[in-house]
Amino acid sequence: DAKTTQPNSMESNEEEPVHLPCNHSTISGTDYIHWYRQLPSQGPEYVIHGLTSNVNNRMASLAIAEDRKSSTLILHRATLRDAAVYYCILRNAYSGAGSYQLTFGKGTKLSVIP
């Protein structure tokens, strides 16, 4: 399975943008990049996913490098509620039923300072 590398922790001031990096240098052409987050004492929550092009939704933006070896999750304006562990996950869509599982790493713990 392709692996991802994320910083263990990051800090951000409230109401400022946050850029959460993820390296995936061994990504294959059919690997989708997924982001989930887990707020304290809650289950993980889907944030966004993409394949090649940058993606935007109501929660965040996903910027994918041209060579796809890295990506950045962008929270445009951090709030206290965004304090969570953010997971960058690769999922291959064409490797059999087992490829649909999500393999969570350690993620990045984001702290938001009021």
Added chain:
Amino acid sequence: DTAVSQTPKYLVTQMGNDKSIKCEQNLGHDTMYWYKQDSKKFLKIMFSYNNKELIINETVPNRFSPKSPDKAHLNLHINSLELGDSAVYFCASSQDLGYEQYFGPGTRLTVT
């Protein structure tokens, strides 16, 4: 209007007992999952069910068995509980294989 619900939220039991955790989703999804999050916060897939068929079965002990009475429910039965089974168990569902997953609030199991 809870999407994925689990019961109980907390479960404390003794070694050797048999217990069940229930999961229900009201999203009309075809696929459901069980994950285990250990004390080090690593989250690992245990099972997934698609249209009532087990399609992923990770290397979990056969003391763990998923049971799906219908598409909206995937219960987790655990026999002969051990200390190492203490963890938070999350249920999740998705529209189909490969779609984004929606997680329940988790069940914290403590085995004494």
